[in-house]
Amino acid sequence: MSAPRAARSEVEEPDIDSADEAHRSAAVSRYLSLDAPGDGALERVTSLAARIFRAPVATVTVVDGERVRCGAAHGLPAQAFQGTRATSLCARAVEHGGVLVIPDTLADPRAAADPLVSGGPGVRFYAAAPITAPDGHRLGSVNVMDTRPRQADAEELDALQDLAALVTGELELRMAAARTVAAERELRAGAERLARTLQRTLLPPALPRVPGLHAAAAYHPFSADEVGGDFYDLFPLDGNRWGFFLGDVCGKGADAAALTSLVRYTLRAAAVYDPDPRAVLANLDTVLHQEHAGSQAPPPYCTAVFGVLEPDGDGFTVTLAGGGHPPALAVRADGGVEIVHPEGGQLIGILRDPHFAQVSIRLNAGDALLLYTDGLTEARTGAGAMLEWEGLASYVEAAAPAGADDLLVAVHKLIASLGEGVSDDTAVLALSVPVHPTAAPLQEPWCSMTTV
Template sequence: MTSEAQRCAPPAPADERRRLRAVRRYHILDTPPDGVFDRIAGLAARFFDVPIATVAIVDEDRVWFKSAHGLHGVREVPREPGLYATAVAHGVPHVVPDTLADPRTADHPLVRGEPGIRFYASAPITTADGHHLGSVDVLDTRPRRVSREQIAALQDFAALVMDELELRLSAMRTVSSERALRTDAERLARTLQRTLLPPALPQVPGLCAAAAYHTASADEVGGDFYDLFPLDDDRWAFFLGDVCGKGADAAALTSLTRYTLRAAAIYDPEPRTALANLDSVLKGEYQGDNPRYCTALFGVLLPEPGGTFSVTLASGGHPSALALRADGTVEPLATPGGQLIGLLPRPQFTGITTRLAPGDAVLLYTDGLTEARHPDGTMLGEEGLSAHLSAAAWQDADGLLAVVDDLLTALGAGVSDDTALLALSVPPVPHTTQENR
């Protein structure tokens, strides 16, 4: 927390000019409501059990709400000290347990007038170069206190907002640059595709992770996606899936799906719950005669003694992941009954728990792989893929993906759909030879 003098001191004019330039470079002000930001605000409200949560951008003389969960009909408020302006000025989490008892906030319009705010907490939305664009905020009409863990979660929500803004800025810059340089559809599609996938996978202690994306059409943006990211303890979350359709609509759905799953994992990382949250978002965002849906696998990794990992996996209508054991066997991690996400009135999401011991691996893939065809027209299928992998030699996740890459190359023209791959492997015990590889 900051001192009283720091809280009250206004930002230097030069710093404020630079901050406003940073706000404008993201082209976010006065844009229409957006499902991704609305979802983050809604999750924050649920996590804190408060009626109001906002994603706020602080402009020169106003606070503009990109999302205002629970503030019906309010799009902006004047920029006044005490609440939003104070949080942005100093770039640290800002908590007011009782707004009427604090002279800095007692006269704020949202406190004295409707809706009568009595509690306020915020975390700044901070760019990589240190500028505070705004904040993610939770508000209540009664006084209350928060824990350190809740403040840390609020900072995570703010980081999600910043990630989404960076993603969109990157896409805008890419499109602008490509339009200026060339109209080559193939290069543009490849560049846009990269903005929908993580640039690199994080390093998980005790685990090797690798991912790949193979496009069937060089001039069209696909809808397959994957991710791997840490949770708030030793656990790691991962997912892989496939949205319906191609092109710009699929790209928008992919972005919404990926960031919804990340945000859902902050609220509750239980895999079936995460898929249920995604289902609710897709139904809320795509209504009427044009529903949008996807399939996905969502999993959580938990390290255990002896170099083993517990894997809890849930499926929403997606092909089974494959567990490749150290003895050379390939075991489908079947989740029968898992249904499409975003389409059915009351879908079922099914789960399975397994363990990865030293020398084991798990492979997640989209159906572009198993629906690929041999030159004679027969489909590869899950059985054909399992047979190929059980006969192949690989050492880790990178080697496993190399085996699949070689298979896709051999199938050639028989590959008619995009394929996303995510492999996770546990290193074998040192000085132990492995047979049947």
């Protein structure tokens, strides 16, 4: 039989320094993960302790300033061992220096005060090994109880100490896991803040006021901590004409952000040089090819639609050129929805001699134009099929929006209704001609970033 590894005592007075109690309580508070759901490790400890001692009851408890809390129990519900520190056998174990053994609780006046002794289940034998943190503070104990007086041999007490050490290891693992989770949450929060900040730099802070027109835009990011490649803008050209564009670059993250910045700058600069929509997209295509020259990486590319607004009486003539982008929707004053699709427009930046198609339409009073990225039309409906632009057109027609703001509200509701069917970012730009220009909203046209 092996010799005991720590001093045993049956009825010695507590040897804990009262001046150290505040530090011990602080150590206990750091291990509150004992209350968190685990993988059953503590329950297995109590089961094994009861088996080793051939006893009906075993527990794992911690002792804070005033209370005893049970982390796991075998033989009785854990609630039976929750109690005040003043009368608890488990508190006595923490106050004791080493393994505590009380062969007969009725022979110990302090032990007899415990409700588990004086009432049910009538504990007569008690043994405990302290759960000691790496810094030396005793947090609680692994306890074994029997309903008859008895002795414990050295081998049983050594095993009890081993089980207490296993509990310490489990608590350390839980604390490390909690710290890891907290660190990950902090990193994710930082990444989300950085992504939101970077995303805002890729979008105009506000859309300018265009006389006789109302403009609104929104950005619905799919991921809060990843920068997307969707973009839009509205800006003045020569005379009284205005340019606008909306598109989507390949990829996500920092590379997509850099490409988006290049595309936005190029579109604006190309429009100043030659505002013809097809020429603007052709210039962008040339720049993307030059950017990739000599590189072994996949070529940078994007889809985009570029348009020019020109006042025409009480409305606007809109000339659109598309490069591999989903069609725009013209929402007429009578509620009808028309597909505005420059036929044959090809991806920008990936083909040797791409073709960019162009189409012109007129927006009269009460009409609106909706542009969007494919995160919307490639979203899955409840039936599992893609929404597609036909589904979007049907939805918009049923919603009967009155103007740019209503269009954005309708799209927001649609994205929310699709829920998990949405798997990509969506940018939306809406332009509308008020029926009564003098009744147009007085506030600045707006753009927003909305997380759905």
